[in-house]
Amino acid sequence: MSVQYRAVNWTRHKVVYDLVLAGACVAFVGVFMVMSMVVHPPPNEVSPPILVMRALGTLAIVLLHVVLAIGPLARLWPRTTFLLANRRHLGVATFLVAGLHAFVVYGFYGGFGVENPVLAVLVRPDGSVGFEFVGFLALLVLLVMAATSHDFWLALLGHGVWKAMHMAVYVAYALVVAHVVFGVLRSEKSLVFPLLLLGGALVLGGLHLVAGGREWRRDAASSDESEDGWIDVGDPHEIPDKRARVVCLGSGNRVAVFRDGDRLSALSNVCAHQGGPLGEGEILDGCATCPWHGYQYHTENGQSPPPYTEKIPTYELRVRGGRVEVNPRPNEPGTPTTPVSITEGGAS
Ligand code: HEM
Ligand code: HEM
Ligand code: FES
Numbered sequence: 001m002s003v004q005y006r007a008v009n010w011t012r013h014k015v016v017y018d019l020v021l022a023g024a025c026v027a028f029v030g031v032f033m034v035m036s037m038v039v040h041p042p043p044n045e046v047s048p049p050i051l052v053m054r055a056l057g058t059l060a061i062v063l064l065h066v067v068l069a070i071g072p073l074a075r076l077w078p079r080t081t082f083l084l085a086n087r088r089h090l091g092v093a094t095f096l097v098a099g100l101h102a103f104v105v106y107g108f109y110g111g112f113g114v115e116n117p118v119l120a121v122l123v124r125p126d127g128s129v130g131f132e133f134v135g136f137l138a139l140l141v142l143l144v145m146a147a148t149s150h151d152f153w154l155a156l157l158g159h160g161v162w163k164a165m166h167m168a169v170y171v172a173y174a175l176v177v178a179h180v181v182f183g184v185l186r187s188e189k190s191l192v193f194p195l196l197l198l199g200g201a202l203v204l205g206g207l208h209l210v211a212g213g214r215e216w217r218r219d220a221a222s223s224d225e226s227e228d229g230w231i232d233v234g235d236p237h238e239i240p241d242k243r244a245r246v247v248c249l250g251s252g253n254r255v256a257v258f259r260d261g262d263r264l265s266a267l268s269n270v271c272a273h274q275g276g277p278l279g280e281g282e283i284l285d286g287c288a289t290c291p292w293h294g295y296q297y298h299t300e301n302g303q304s305p306p307p308y309t310e311k312i313p314t315y316e317l318r319v320r321g322g323r324v325e326v327n328p329r330p331n332e333p334g335t336p337t338t339p340v341s342i343t344e345g346g347a348s
Contacts, residue, residue, distance in 0.1 A: 017086050021093055028062070029055040049108045056101035061176055063094040065200050068173060072211030074280065074291070078243075081280055081291040088149055091169075095142040102139055105132070131183035138175035141168050151274070159275040177201065218246070230318065230325040233257050236264055236342035239324075244288070246279035249328040254279070255315050257326060258288050258299045263339040265299035266315035266326050272333075273310070301336040319343075 032055035033048075040046055046054075067090050074081045122133050145166060154162045177197065185194055231247055236259065239245045244256040246269050254269035256279025267288055269279045276292035283289065287296035287305060297304055297312055304310040311334030316327040319340055331337065 014086070014089070018089055021089065025059060025063075025093065025097060028059050032058060049104060053101060053104040053108060056097055056104060057180075060094055060098035060101055061180065061200075063090060063097060064169075064173060064176060065204060067091050067094055068169065068204050069207055072207040075211040075215065076207070078280065084276075084292050085294070091142075092146050092149065095139075095146040098139055098142060102135065131179050131181075134175050134182065135179040138172045138179060141172040141175065145169065145172075154274055159270075163275065173204075218248070229328060231255075231328050233317075233324040233326055235322060236319060236324040239264070242283040244279040244281075246277070247326065249326075251328065253328075253330070255326055255328075256288065257317065257324060258283060259342065260286070260299060260339075262342045264317055264319075264324055264342060265337060265339045266317050267297060267299060267302050268313040268315075268330065268333075270312065271295055272304075272312050278312070300339050301334055302331075303334045 029052065033051045036046055036051050036054070067087060070080075070083045070087050070090070074084050122136055123129055145168065148157070148162070148165060157165070180193075180197060185197075188194075231249060233245055233247050239257065239259040241259055241261065244258040246254050246256050248254050254277075255266050256269040257264060257266045258279075260283050267278060269277055271278045271290040271292065273290065273293055273295045276290045276295075278288055278290050278297070281289045281291040283299065284296070286298070288299050289296050295304065295308075295310060297310070300314075302312040302314040313330035313333050314335050314337045315330055316337060317340045318325050318327075319342065324340070324342070
């Protein structure tokens with residue numbers, strides 16, 4: 001895995017991932033169309049352009065659910081963190097499929113001789129706006145996210161603004177649900193679509209609530225302070241080897257305490273690349289490896305191995321009475337620290 005380290009450029013893995021994703025999308029559209037033809041045989045068949053439009057719309061909303069589920073899934077089941085690395089590709093795929101859906105809508109209406117297909121879809125003849133306009137707004141939000149996804153924008157806007165922009169995906173989700181509820185569900189008599197939509201919203205809401213609740217409890221539990229202000233991290237033996245425990249400091253900053261054999265070191269939990277949760281990664285080749293795109297940092301000094309130059313803050317640790325504690329004052333990024341032993345200071 002470390003050979004793929006810093007997989008920011010196109011790698012074979014990413015090409016294969018995108019080819020599989022594209023293949024799955026084509027298969028989805030195909031299966032959707034065949035099933036529709038079976039369910040609605042002639043003379044009640046739906047015309048192929050409408051079927052393609054529906055298949056693409058449905059695929060876009062399915063992809064949106066997957067994109068939204070990955071974050072909480074990775075928090076709840078660390079084995080799924082590998083899904084985070086390619087989330088941006090899924091996000092862009094969602095935008096492209098939704099854009100294609102809208103394009104087919106415009107083409108379809110245009111093909112039937114309406115004067116201005118764009119206006120005809122967005123504004124009704126009486127001047128009112130319908131569910132198509134809501135879909136258009138959702139597409140705009142996805143467009144802004146896809147267009148600003150490059151690291152260039154991240155550097156320009158800063159983590160905070162960029163992350164806040166990404167949270168707009170929830171606005172897009174609400175708009176898409178409204179688009180479907182006011183559009184399709186109005187004319188659709190079958191209960192399958194509404195039940196699927198409700199099921200999807202419940203699963204997503206449930207995952208976010210459980211993951212958020214767990215994070216909140218972890219942050220609340222990790223604020224125990226000793227008399228000199230050091231923060232309790234817990235029993236060092238409970239940290240799995242090559243993994244980390246993340247604690248939240250009073251300042252709101254998070255620290256990842258990594259265990260490598262019987263040695264412990266603490267780094268900032270925020271990856272220097274795109275702010276990924278370093279503590280959810282693992283130690284590979286002696287370096288803490290970010291689960292998102294594989295940036296690596298030496299655990300004892302927070303520096304990326306040469307030729308890379310990224311540095312993140314380190315923290316001092318101590319073991320007292322069988323508990324590991326962290327000094328909440330961060331060291332300058334890249335400052336060397338001495339790893340502590342888990343048996344130091346009388347741990348059992
Ligand atoms: C090339 C485009 C994109 C890139 C590079 C990208 C990358 C990222 C990254 C690195 C994060 C983590 C931010 C954080 O939590 O601090 C993120 C968050 C997110 N992105 Fe994107 N994204 C892209 C496009 C999209 C699109 C188009 C969508 C929606 C369809 C989307 C949905 C999300 C969601 C839902 C989250 C955060 C939710 C969570 O933390 O669980 N992204 N994205
Ligand atoms: C300019 C933007 C958009 C326009 C003009 C548009 C238009 C339409 C129209 C006219 C339909 C009705 C199809 C029918 O008669 O059954 C539809 C259905 C649908 N749209 Fe959109 N849409 C847009 C954006 C989106 C986006 C961004 C998504 C999701 C990410 C989406 C998801 C869906 C879904 C799931 C359906 C239902 C498909 C079905 O009937 O099985 N749409 N859209
Ligand atoms: S490697 Fe990209 S956020 Fe850490």
